[in-house]
Amino acid sequence: MKTLKVYRNGAATMTERIGRAIEHYTIHNGGRLPAAVVVNKRDVAETTAAVAALDLSLPVIADGGPLSGEVWLLVAEDAHG
Secondary structure, three states, X not given: OOOEEXXXXXXXXXXXXXXXXXXXHHHHOOOXXXXXXXXXXXXXXXXXXXXXXXXXXXXXXEEOOOOOOOEEEEOOHHHOO
């Protein structure tokens, strides 16, 4: 089963939202990065650009679950095992 952490913060841009979500995630997961960033299908292009702007090498996964603007982070397998 996959575990996702959902971040709904009020940051103005996708880059800020992802930056804050990653910062929170790494603080609470021993400095580890998530396995992927999961976003609404409509947000993939903006998210891919934001991940690149933050100099992260994380895959961006399009999914129908997140609301537009939400950032979901896929928990790395070793983070909860």
